Amino acid sequence: MTEAEIFDKIVQERRAIRKYDENAIMPEGVVERSLKRATLAPSSSNMQLYEFYRITKKEDLKILAEYCMGQGAATTAQEMVVVVVRLDKYRQRAKHNHDNLARIWKGVNDKRYKRIDNYYRKLMPIFYFTDPFGLIGWLKKLLVFTIGIFRPVVREVAKKDMHVTGHKSAALAAQTFMLSIQAEGFGTCPMEGMDSKRIKRWLKLPYRAEINMVISAGVPKFPEALYNERLRVPFEEVYHEK
Numbered sequence: 118m119t120e121a122e123i124f125d126k127i128v129q130e131r132r133a134i135r136k137y138d139e140n141a142i143m144p145e146g147v148v149e150r151s152l153k154r155a156t157l158a159p160s161s162s163n164m165q166l167y168e169f170y171r172i173t174k175k176e177d178l179k180i181l182a183e184y185c186m187g188q189g190a191a192t193t194a195q196e197m198v199v200v201v202v203r204l205d206k207y208r209q210r211a212k213h214n215h216d217n218l219a220r221i222w223k224g225v226n227d228k229r230y231k232r233i234d235n236y237y238r239k240l241m242p243i244f245y246f247t248d249p250f251g252l253i254g255w256l257k258k259l260l261v262f263t264i265g266i267f268r269p270v271v272r273e274v275a276k277k278d279m280h281v282t283g284h285k286s287a288a289l290a291a292q293t294f295m296l297s298i299q300a301e302g303f304g305t306c307p308m309e310g311m312d313s314k315r316i317k318r319w320l321k322l323p324y325r326a327e328i329n330m331v332i333s334a335g336v337p338k339f340p341e342a343l344y345n346e347r348l349r350v351p352f353e354e355v356y357h358e359k
């Protein structure tokens with residue numbers, strides 16, 4: 118099999134699993150390996166403003182399944198992972214990037230190092246800084262609007278845009294995790310049908326943390342695992358050439 122054929126098989130076979138075999142066991146290591154692979158997903162400015170909370174204990178799975186509205190995809194799962202967006206960690210993650218890149222470039226290519234230093238020490242903190250009312254975001258918006266009259270500029274700088282930025286990268290990590298679990302021979306189901314407020318409180322997460330999605334994982338119980346055959350809108354509806 119070529120690499121493309123292997124990848125195609127994984128993508129074709131990944132389905133949203135609504136029922137797992139409750140007596141089956143998922144070998145230790147599958148989820149952790151897959152979460153490590155998930156961290157290799159691209160993230161905006163390599164900031165990785167997300168975290169994963171892995172739930173494995175029976176009593177915890179029961180609570181989380183209840184917060185996932187008692188869906189079959191949750192009540193029968195062997196394990197669950199809560200993907201959390203942590204925009205509030207932007208200072209730490211910017212420093213981590215800065216220090217790593219400084220180690221590589223400082224004294225080797227000082228022009229490049231200066232750009233990195235400016236990006237992670239000045240630009241990132243400005244980009245992610247917000248106030249509770251989003252007023253600073255509107256000021257930034259006004260600034261980019263003015264600059265945008267003269268040249269192309271990144272326009273997504275308001276408070277709501279930060280949330281989108283965070284969730285985009287977290288979702289890419291989530292998808293990498295699900296494909297990895299599939300490659301390991303198991304199934305997953307992403308869930309946004311859940312009580313994010315209760316889950317946040319249960320995980321003792323800070324106010325600014327946001328639940329991206331909950332992903333259940335386990336050994337699918339076919340045929341109940343699938344609601345029906347795979348359905349998509351015709352490809353021509355989503356494919357455009359300019």
Ligand SMILES: Cc1cc2nc3c(=O)[nH]c(=O)nc-3n(C[C@H](O)[C@H](O)[C@H](O)COP(=O)(O)O)c2cc1C
Pocket residue numbers: 131132133134135188190306307308309310311330347348
């Ligand atoms: C962000 C997101 C949230 C989802 N939430 C749920 C959910 O709460 N419950 C559920 O059963 N499926 C959920 N799904 C799964 C979709 O319904 C499923 O992916 C879609 O129907 C296509 O089916 P397939 O994944 O088997 O191809 C979600 C999928 C995504 C991407």
